[in-house]
Amino acid sequence: MKYPKIYKFYACCVITLLLFSSCVSRKEIVYFQGLEKAGDRLEINKDKSLQIKPNDLLTISVSAPEQAAAMPFNLPVMGMPQAGEANGRSVMGQQQLQTYLVDGEGNIEFPVLGTLNVAGLSRQALQQKLKSRIGEYVQNPIVNIRLVNFQVSVxxxxxxxxxxxxxxxxxxxxxxxxxxxxxxxYGKRKNVLVMREEQGKKTYAYLDLTDPGIVNSSFYTLQQNDVVYVEPNGAQRQSASYNRNAGVYISIASVLISIAVLITN
Structure with missing residues (x-):
């Protein structure tokens, strides 16, 4: 039994469309294309220091050669409880520094020194500020600061x-x-969204991962609480409206039609 030529024509069309749809160009996938040609125009922002923002959590520890003199400038250390008891007493786990919460005005309440405005300062700048203020009371103070709520969502x-x-x-x-x-x-590499909050306002940028020039963007280096969103490509959006296995079924059907055409030829 031989199939009419129209069937063969349809089979060829299906196979051709399948082949073309399965091909993804290099420009759509590869990151940082043309990096070797970009040359000197690529320069990552040299200011890598995060700025302290309202609602940040900081740990600050102060020490000095005379540790007793530095003690008033530290919050009490807390012990993390553990399950169970020993000799009728609760067992305490690892000790942990208390955190300073930066309020909506950008302030913290610091022992002895009182209210300090820290918003907009980098960790290094706040460190120098505290060393200068504490130095009025303590010789050669050492100040260690860490931002403990640096998170990003992808x-x-x-x-x-x-x-x-x-x-x-x-x-x-x-x-x-x-x-x-x-x-x-299925992710769109040319349209990655980065959202952040700066001075109480939402800002955002769309970055192209295939372009090496994104290193020049201020959004290339992320900040605390940034949100990165990768948009699905067109094929993925369309697949949401039907069974994800439809492509597999089409492929199987195309192969069967091709075999049938070859057998009956």
Missing amino acids: LGEVNRPGTFDIRDEYLTLPKALGLAGDLSI
């Missing part, structure tokens, strides 16, 4: 979306995407 078409705690002060967009397991094949 959402959308990534392999492991979520909110991530960052231990250091420097986080780039590619590193954040790496923490989220990189973009899935």
Whole structure:
């Protein structure tokens, strides 16, 4: 039994469309294209220091050669309780520094020194400010500061979306995407949204991961509480309206039609 030529024509069309739809160009996938040609125009923002913002949580410890003199400038250390008791007493776990909450006005209440405005300062700038103020009371003070609520959220078409705690002060967009397991094949690499809050206002930027020039953007280096969103590409949006296995079924049907055409030829 031979199929009419029109059937063969339809089969060829299906196979051709399937082949074209399965091909994804390099320009749509590869990151930082043309990096070797970008040359000197690529310059990452040299100011990598995070600025302290309202609602940030800070740990600040003060020490000095005469530790007794530095004690009044430290909050009491808290012990983290653990389950269980020993000899009728609760067992205390690892000790932990208390945190300073930066209020809506950008202030903290610091022992002895009182109200200090810290919003807009980097960790290093606040460190120098405290050393200068405490130095009026203590010789050669040592001040250690850490921002403990540095988090970023990565959402959308990534392999492991979520909110991530960052231990250091420097986080780039590619590193954040790496923490989220990189973009899935369905994520749009040319339109990654980064949202942040600055001075009480929401700001945002769309970045193109295929362009090496994104390192020049102020949004390339992330800040605390930034949100990164990867938009799904057109194929993924369309697949949301039908069974995700439809592509598999179409592929199987195309192969069967091709085999039938070859057999009957």
